[in-house]
Amino acid sequence: MLKVYADYDAIAKAGKLNELTIPELVKFLNDQKTVLTAEQSQNVTATLNKAVENSNKAACDAKCAEFCAMERAEMWRSYAPNPYYAGVKITTDPKSNALSTQDAKMLIKFKTLEKYYQTMNAVETNDKGEPMPNKAVSLCSDGRYEKLIMLFNGMLSEETATELNAAKMVRSTKVEETLKDMGLDCFIGTVNKGKRLAQLQAIWNTMLPEELSATCTALSCDVKYLKIAANRAKQGSVKGIGDKAMIDEIVVTISKGLSFDGKARSSKYDFASKSKFFAKAEQ
Structure with a gap:
């Protein structure tokens, strides 16, 4: 009442x-x-x-x-x-x-979930006596997943800028160092469709426990989804999303991969169009 x-x-x-x-x-x-x-x-x-x-x-x-x-x-x-x-x-x-x-x-958001987990496992407190996130622990099998996602997202942006004939963007000075630290061939040299798929698979492998990553296979449709999700376009201006936002989009692709039952995926990407080219869906 x-x-x-x-x-x-x-x-x-x-x-x-x-x-x-x-x-x-x-x-x-x-x-x-x-x-x-x-x-x-x-x-x-x-x-x-x-x-x-x-x-x-x-x-x-x-x-x-x-x-x-x-x-x-x-x-x-x-x-x-x-x-x-x-x-x-x-x-x-x-x-x-x-x-x-x-x-x-x-x-x-995945970083919100991981921060909660890190705070649960805190070993230090701040000046107010509140537990501080313990960044030494992760919900992923390899804490370097964020660096791989940064590389993946940045390279997608480079590819999009080239396709649009837009001004070339200058890489951060830390990129070459990160590439060397990761030591993955799929991030080195010219990136083709095969390498892009290998990049995504490498990211999945660093995020998922081995028992899941062994049977969770990235497909070309996952890369295509991420390439679409990576950008926002309006009135001739295209902007790429941030690395943290890309993490959540990659979680979306992981959900599709985890739906594989041994024969096919039970979860697929949705697509809709407002074009009058298509018949209206029944309500």
Whole structure:
């Protein structure tokens, strides 16, 4: 049963604003929107946004804890195809401007999950006594996976820039050092389709435990998906995504590879078009 308050002051003076639940804050804003001052409305809205943020963080942490408690192969089989937690968001009716709460499927980025795992295994604390992520541990079989993904993402960008006849980009001074440290032929010299596929397979092998990587094979469609996902285009400008964003897209491809049942993959990439060239799909 939602509580009912006469006005803003009745809550604020009693120090009860932060005690209201998300549904109660939404109801209060809807019921009192015609009498609240701009400052009062901002205060309640800020309290609501913070409550939503805290609720979503708690839900995300709980799901991360669930994943991290699993045996590593089980974690990958569970996380890769369904890297989400059940969160909440606030929506506004376009006609009435009334607020409402809505359940939302929210992505757990891989670095968020790994940071949670590293914090679970902390060996040091910060000045506030809070555990600091232990970067010596990883959810991947080889902690160098990030360097390989940086190389893969950068080389995709180089290829795209060349295909667009765009200005040549200058490599970071650390790239050559990283290439030498990795010691993988597929990242050296001219990169063709075969090498690109070998690069992705190498990344999968550093991320997955051996029992999964032995039977999880990257295909050309996975590389094609990543080449599409790697860029955002608008009005003649194309921008490549960051390396951390590429990690999450590679997790998508891993989920496809893990769906192989010995004969075929059960999970495939979705594609849709707004072109009138195609018949409308039945609703």
